[in-house]
Each structure stands twice: as C-alpha cells, then as structure tokens.
Amino acid sequence: MNEQMKMTYKAHPLSFVMKLLVWICAAATVGVFLMLVGYVLVRGVPYLSTSLFSLHGTTDNVSILPSIINTLKMVGIALLIAAPLGICCAIYLVEYAKKGSKFVKAIRLTTQTLSGIPSIIYGIFGSMFFVTALKWRLSLLSGACTLAIMVLPVIITSAEEALKSVDDSYREGSFGLGAGKLRTVFRVVLPSAVSGILSGVILAIGRIVGETAALVFTAGALTKIAGLKDSGATLAVHMYNLSNEGLHMNEAAAAAVVLLITVMLLNAFASFAAKRIKKTSGEI
Numbered sequence: 001m002n003e004q005m006k007m008t009y010k011a012h013p014l015s016f017v018m019k020l021l022v023w024i025c026a027a028a029t030v031g032v033f034l035m036l037v038g039y040v041l042v043r044g045v046p047y048l049s050t051s052l053f054s055l056h057g058t059t060d061n062v063s064i065l066p067s068i069i070n071t072l073k074m075v076g077i078a079l080l081i082a083a084p085l086g087i088c089c090a091i092y093l094v095e096y097a098k099k100g101s102k103f104v105k106a107i108r109l110t111t112q113t114l115s116g117i118p119s120i121i122y123g124i125f126g127s128m129f130f131v132t133a134l135k136w137r138l139s140l141l142s143g144a145c146t147l148a149i150m151v152l153p154v155i156i157t158s159a160e161e162a163l164k165s166v167d168d169s170y171r172e173g174s175f176g177l178g179a180g181k182l183r184t185v186f187r188v189v190l191p192s193a194v195s196g197i198l199s200g201v202i203l204a205i206g207r208i209v210g211e212t213a214a215l216v217f218t219a220g221a222l223t224k225i226a227g228l229k230d231s232g233a234t235l236a237v238h239m240y241n242l243s244n245e246g247l248h249m250n251e252a253a254a255a256a257v258v259l260l261i262t263v264m265l266l267n268a269f270a271s272f273a274a275k276r277i278k279k280t281s282g283e284i
Contacts, residue, residue, distance in 0.1 A: 037260065040253070040256050040257055040260055041257060041260075043253040043256075044250075044253035044254045044255070044256050044257035045254075045257055047250040047251060047253060047254040048254045048257065048258075049254075051063065052064050052065075052251065052254055052255075052258075053065045055225075056224075057223035057224065062223075062242060062248050062251045063223070064235060064238060064239075064251075064254075064255050064258055066223055066224050066225045066226075066232065066233075067223065067232075067233050067234055067235040067237070067238035067255075068235055068258065068262065069225050070140065070219075070225065070226055070232040070233060070234050070235075071209060071234040071235045071236070071262065073140055073144075073226075074140060074143060074144050074147065074208060074215075074219070074234055075205055075208050075209060075266065077140065077141070077144035077148075077228075078144045078145075078147040078148045078151065078204075078208050079148075079151075079201065079204065079205070079208075081144065081145065081148035082147075082148040082149075082151050082152045082155055082204065083155060083201060083204075085148075085152060085155075086151075086152050086154075086155030086156045086159055086200070087155065087159050087197060089107070089156050089159075090155075090156050090159035090160040090162075090163055090197075091159075091163065091185060091190075093107065093108075093156075093160055094160055094163040094164055095163070095181070095185055095189070096181075111153045111156050111157060112153070114149075114152070114153040115153040115154065115157070118213075119150060119211060119213045119214045120213045120214070122146055122147075122149060122150045122214045123146065123213050123214035123215070123216065123217035123218060124217060125146070125149075126142055126143070126145065126146030126149075126214060126217060126218040127217040127218055130142035130145050130146060130218060131217070131218055136229065137229070137231070138218065138219060138220035138231040139218075139219065139220075139226070139228065139229045139230055139231055139232075140219055140226050140227070140228055140229075140230065140231075140232055141228045141229060142218040142219060143214070143215045143218040143219030143234075144219075146214050146215075146218045147207075147208050147211060147214065147215070150207065150211070150214060151203075151204035151207055151208060154200055154203050154204050154207065155197075155200045155201060155204055157200065158196060158197060158199055158200020158201075158203065159193070159196070159197045159200055161196060162193035162194075162195070162196025162197045162199070162200070163189060163190075163193050163196075163197075165193065165196060166189050166192045166193050170188050170189065170192060171184055171188065171189065173188075174187075174188045191277070194274055194277050195274050198270055198271070198273065198274035198277075201270055202266075202267050202270045202271070205263070205266050205267065205270060206263055206267070209234075209235070209236065209259065209262060209263050209266065210236050210259070210263070211234075211236060212234075212236045212237050212240045215233075215234055215236075215237050216237060216240075219231060219232060219233070219234065219237070220232065220233065221233045221237055221238075221241055223238060235255060235258065235259050235262065236259060238255060239252050239255040239256055239259060242255060
C-alpha cells in the first residue's frame with residue numbers, strides 16, 4: 001500500500017502538495033485550539049477560589065455559582081423545547097414529506113435563513129415577543145424560548161442529514177418483517193442515526209452556553225439563582241459583565257476557565273449518552 005501511494009505521489013505531484021496542505025491546515029487548527037485553551041487556563045486558573053463558588057453572589061465575591069446553575073437550567077429548558085421539535089421536523093422532512101415538494105423547499109430555505117441571522121436579532125425578537133407581548137418579563141423562560149428558536153435550525157439540519165445517511169436497506173428490511181412506518185422510524189431509523197442527531201444537539205449546547213447578546217435582552221443580568229419567571233445571568237453573560245466593568249478582570253478570566261470546563265463536560269455527557277443509546281438499541 002505504501003509503495004502504491006509513493007507511486008501515486010510520483011505520478012501526480014499535486015497529490016503530495018494537497019496532502020501537505022491538509023496536514024498544515026490540520027496542524028494549524030490544532031495549534032490554534034491548544035493556544036486558545038492554554039491561554040485561558042494560564043490566565044484564569046490562578047484566580048479560581050472558593051469565594052467564586054459562593055451560593056449567593058455579591059459585588060465583593062462576584063460568585064459564578066448562581067450563573068452556572070442558571071446556565072444549566074437554560075440548557076435544559078432550551079433543549080427540552082428545541083430538540084423534540086427539531087427531530088420531529090427532520091423525521092417529517094426525510095420520512096413522510098413528498099420529495100421535491102414546494103413545502104419542503106420552503107422549510108429548508110427557512111431553516112437556512114434562520115441559521116444565518118445574527119443572535120442580536122433573536123434577542124430583539126425575544127424582547128418584543130416573549131418579554132413584552134407575552135409579559136414574561138426578563139426571565140429564564142424568555143431567554144430559553146429565544147435560544148430554542150435560535151438553535152432549532154442547527155438541530156433540524158443535523159438530524160435531517162443523520163436520517164438521510166441511514167441506508168434504505170434498513171427500512172426495507174423492517175418493512176419486509178411486517179413493521180409499520182412509525183415503528184420502523186422509531187425502532188430502526190432513529191437508533192441508527194442517533195450519533196448524527198446528538199452531534200447537532202452538542203452544537204446546540206455550545207451555542208446556548210456561549211450566548212450573550214440574545215440573553216441580555218431576554219433573561220437579564222442579575223447574579224442570582226433564578227426561577228423560570230425570574231431574571232438571572234448565565235455564565236457567559238456574567239463573564240461579559242465582569243470584563244465590561246473592568247473591575248474584576250481576574251475573576252472574568254477564572255469564569256472563562258469554568259465556562260470552558262462546563263462546555264467540555266456537557267459535550268462529554270452528550271457523547272456518552274449517544275454511545276449508550278446506540279449500544280442499547282443494538283442490544284434490542
């Protein structure tokens with residue numbers, strides 16, 4: 001195999017150049033990632049302290065624990081709304097909708113358009129609709145609903161591509177054994193596409209955790225553990241406030257470390273859940 005590759009490179013010098021470019025780009029990507037993570041850790045780890053994890057935040061301890069709890073609540077509520085809607089929409093587009101229909105094209109165009117809208121626009125919409133029109137005020141519920149709309153295109157697109165990647169022989173085999181359409185979708189197709197679907201959910205989690213602009217208009221910036229109808233800052237918003245004030249830059253760097261770790265833990269949990277679901281479906 002190696003001899004064959006060497007012969008290919010000699011016969012086509014462009015192949016070697018392209019391979020070299022791929023390696024350079026990959027190395028640059030990894031290098032930038034390591035540099036970013038390393039800078040955040042070096043800058044923020046020395047300023048992690050017990051006072052930063054106090055249950056009640058004040059102007060003195062600028063605790064990030066209430067913001068962490070608010071972030072987890074925001075992720076849970078937003079995904080509880082967006083994930084079922086996005087997955088069901090993808091199932092309809094792939095399994096039930098008529099191929100090439102204008103309605104399907106309209107949905108895909110809408111999804112692509114929503115993916116490119118800046119988050120500040122979502123924030124203004126959420127402020128006018130959820131906060132003002134529905135009178136939910138600045139609250140976690142207003143912020144979560146806004147974020148659910150924001151991440152919905154990501155989940156729909158990822159789930160749709162994952163469902164399309166499932167070989168048609170799976171569906172044909174299920175139909176041949178007498179299973180109906182609904183049973184085939186939920187017992188055969190979905191378990192086979194769970195990895196791709198969870199990839200979209202992981203991307204959605206990352207966007208929810210790191211969002212600031214939309215939440216400033218909808219969830220507020222109070223440093224406290226908030227209920228559904230209460231205003232409260234997520235970790236990203238809290239970090240933005242600390243850095244914007246310019247009085248607690250060290251604590252903002254420490255909050256960046258915690259935010260990075262939070263995203264990594266949430267992604268790891270989602271990946272673990274995907275593997276467990278796939279393993280369980282395989283046993284069934």
